Amino acid sequence: MTSRRPDIILSTILLVVSALWCWGVLATIPGAEDGSRLGARGFPLGLGLLLGGLSLIILVQSFRPASADIIDGDAAPPDISRGAEVWAIVATVGLLVGYAALLEYTGFMIATALVVAAAVGPVLGIWRPKLILGMSIGLSLGIYLVFGKLLGVYLPYGKLINLAF
């Protein structure tokens, strides 16, 4: 199995990122007026060009015979079921984004209990009420006591709770 296609996609994306980055540097960062100075622009511009150059190497390698698998020395990517991978990404990102939003509006306790319940029940598909309740209450209360009370870490109260009280 060769890694030609993923490498072409990767290098193309990185080349586009590099081009956009260099454009962004030139368009938004002023250059140094004094010739003896490198200025704020020099370093990011050089790095952008370097990224482009390295991406080109990957692109060229991916077109070489025997593919980049050999030249790169890396094995092909691990065989992961696409469906399981997409599910895991969506679940993780969804839970974290949901948690951030809930933290902001409902505060730490409610947000944590809801997200843990959602993670164990609907996401992992473990419909055991005792486990869901135990983990939801245990984690939210445990973190509240250790972080909020013992260590003095600020835990958000939530905009809705603040409005209500």
Place this chain on the structure above:
Amino acid sequence: MDAFASALGAVSDPFTLLAIVAGAIIGIVFGSVPGLTYSMALALVLPITFKFDTSAAVGMLLGTYIGGMTGGSVSAILLGIPGTPSAAATVLDGYKMTRNGRAGLALGGAVLASGFGGIFSLLVMIVSVDLVARLAIQFGPVEIFALVLFGLSTICGLAGKSLVRGMIAGVIGLLLMTIGLDDMDGVARMTFGWTPLLQGVDLLVAMVGLFAVPQIMKTLIDYKLDRAFRLNASGVRSELPTLKQLRNSFWLMFRCSALGTAVGSIPGTGGPIAAFLAYDHAKRFSKEPQRFGKGKLDGVMAPESANNAVTGGAMIPLLSLGIPGDPATAVMLGGFLIHGLVPGPMLFTNNKPEVYLIYLAIFVSYITVVVFQYFGIRGFVKLLKVPPHLMAVGILIMCGVGTFAIRNSFLDVYMMVGVGLIGYLLMRARIPITPIILGLVLGPTLEREFRTAVIMSEGSFGVFFSSTAAVIFYALTIGVIGFHFYGQMRDAKKTRDAANGKNAQQQGAN
């Protein structure tokens, strides 16, 4: 002497002691559970230390680091799955010992060897770190730039198997660190007028995102595909080797600890390399090499003393030069900086008590780790029975709470998710994560010293070759890259030859 007394006072403060112990336990837990890494533990612990004074914060970070390094052996021995990459060599004989009904002895031997290796490397570190710092104190911007460049090149080269991919990762880290307000010119860079971005990409947010989020995703994938590990061992107790066994293994542990310390002091190498080298060394010089791989105690003690000796070795470039050798020390460097300790030659002039505090905290951490791992093994066995997908739920919550606690910013939580997603996709594209972190940590120094040197030389780039030390570092950088490139070409040739040989055989058979 006053500095030492002050450090001793700080480390014997009950809260600092508690922080070290808590850190060590967290480290062992994260180190022992496959899928949880101690780099992740450090990234999650760091926001908690914000409220602590320097001694408690440093103690907790060091405890986590050392606990994590040691804890990897628990699952390596009981499950045959290394909790950390450093414990991979321990699996070879440790798991065989478990299957032969000698898990207790393997665990006890590993604990003892870990403590020996760690304290040995601490002593070497105390002696050498000051010497290196004294040498490095004469370094100016050019030498520091060259040194950081060397550190980055080593790490980029060794982080993955592909040098180009490692370098891409390093450049991504360096690019990310340029976002925000430029300290030297006071201009916004790559913010596109969005004020919240002026503060730049927070190092901690990036660390939590890069270390924890991809790991949660991987755990969920394993859960979905039903390939998570299961522990069948129960009622295991640690059992110390006999005096005779210890006498027989003493010089082996000594040699492996020296090897581990030396390997650890080279940025970009780390525990796995040290452990496998030590295992190979033990087997090569053993009177019974045929018993290796079949459950020999030396096969556990050699890699465990070496991988723990890496901790002291890695501290040498970290403390004396400000160069982290692996992801965990990179996170610690971030933590030290946040708490006002700037690793590098000046640390030994400006923060003498804190330097002693670091030494003492490492010592206390090792004692704690040995005690907890020896007496608390039943607890860790129970912990290993908790399904990893349920642990992932807890980690997910910790990611949110920890990231928010950094600056009380909800935006940071979203940024952490974004960075984590990018980290996972990069990992799938075989771009290693470690150099990204190192680029983020070392980037500001690299740029600052480079620009300062250019300003001081009034625009002449010849200044970068005006110092012998700098030229040596450039030569080393080129040497590392050349060595790596040569290794890749040699591997490619081997693979090609093997493929050609196989084809020829098939044709012959037809």
